[in-house]
Structure formats: structure tokens, C-alpha cells
Amino acid sequence: KYINTLDWTGLTLTTPKSFVNCVNYIGSSSTIGTPGIETNLNNTFERCYNLNKDNIQNWDIGGVTNLNSMFSSAYKFNVNLDKWDVGDVTSMENMFNKAFSFNGAVGKWDVNNVSNLNSMFLQAANFNQNIANWTPNNLATAVSFISGDNMSFSSTNYDKLLNKWG
Numbered sequence: 001k002y003i004n005t006l007d008w009t010g011l012t013l014t015t016p017k018s019f020v021n022c023v024n025y026i027g028s029s030s031t032i033g034t035p036g037i038e039t040n041l042n043n044t045f046e047r048c049y050n051l052n053k054d055n056i057q058n059w060d061i062g063g064v065t066n067l068n069s070m071f072s073s074a075y076k077f078n079v080n081l082d083k084w085d086v087g088d089v090t091s092m093e094n095m096f097n098k099a100f101s102f103n104g105a106v107g108k109w110d111v112n113n114v115s116n117l118n119s120m121f122l123q124a125a126n127f128n129q130n131i132a133n134w135t136p137n138n139l140a141t142a143v144s145f146i147s148g149d150n151m152s153f154s155s156t157n158y159d160k161l162l163n164k165w166g
Contacts, residue, residue: 065090116142
């Protein structure tokens with residue numbers, strides 16, 4: 001398991017799937033700096049089953065357009081990401097699909113440009129955040145957006161979402 005400090009300063013994530021299948025990667029105990037990031041972060045931490053320590057909540061992802069499957073099957077991932085600037089993102093398909101532990105704050109995100117929310121929280125069993133303030137004005141598809149067995153998404157949060165988006 002990788003548990004040393006990871007210094008992102010000066011590095012650039014230019015290839016999607018940077019850590020895909022790093023099943024034992026738990027993240028670094030402390031992270032210094034923010035990586036340079038291109039526009040595509042799809043599948044970056046997919047199947048990093050034990051990921052839960054990285055200091056990615058402070059990453060500057062302005063300009064990123066694709067977050068598809070970024071944390072898909074990152075079973076233990078549960079980090080607040082409210083600070084992320086997702087204003088340029090157009091697709092979040094499967095972003096937290098099967099991220100069973102995820103219940104991080106994302107309610108402040110500006111999802112106005114997002115057109116694809118398909119399966120974003122599919123099987124994210126612990127997710128129960130109020131996202132009623134999201135305004136996906138360019139939304140084209142959201143099949144299975146929040147669904148799955150044993151979901152924790154409360155009827156209160158679901159009703160707020162439906163009332164706002166309906």
C-alpha cells in the first residue's frame with residue numbers, strides 16, 4: 001500500500017485513468033500541491049478500492065470537462081469535494097458509481113454546464129447529501145442518476161431535488 005507523502009507540485013495528469021486498478025492505493029497521508037490537470041479526469045481513481053486519504057478536496061479542477069467514472073468502484077472513498085470548481089464540467093456519468101462509502105459534500109457545485117448525469121450515484125449506497133441547489137440547465141440525460149439497492153438517499157433530500165428540478 002502506498003502511504004508516503006505524494007507531492008503533486010509540478011506534475012500534470014494528462015492521461016485519463018491515471019490510477020485505475022490501483023486496488024491497494026489508499027492515498028497519501030498528506031498531499032502537497034495540486035497537480036496540473038488537463039480537461040479529462042475520467043476513470044482517474046476507478047477501482048482504487050481503498051482510496052480515502054488523498055488531499056484532493058483542494059485540487060483546482062477549473063477547466064476540466066470530463067469527470068466520468070472518476071471514483072467508480074472506489075469503495076471506501078468519502079471526501080468532501082464542495083470546494084471543487086466544476087463549472088466547466090459537461091459529463092459526470094458514473095462519477096461515484098459503486099463508491100459505496102461516499103457521502104461527501106457536493107451541494108455547492110455549479111453543474112449548469114453538465115449534460116450527462118447518467119448513473120452518477122448508482123450504487124453509492126451511503127450518499128445522502130442535499131443537492132437541490134444544483135441547476136443542471138444543460139442536462140440531456142440522467143438515467144439511474146441516484147439509484148441502487150440499499151440507498152441511504154433520504155426521502156427529504158429526494159423530495160427537495162424533485163421539487164427543485166421538477
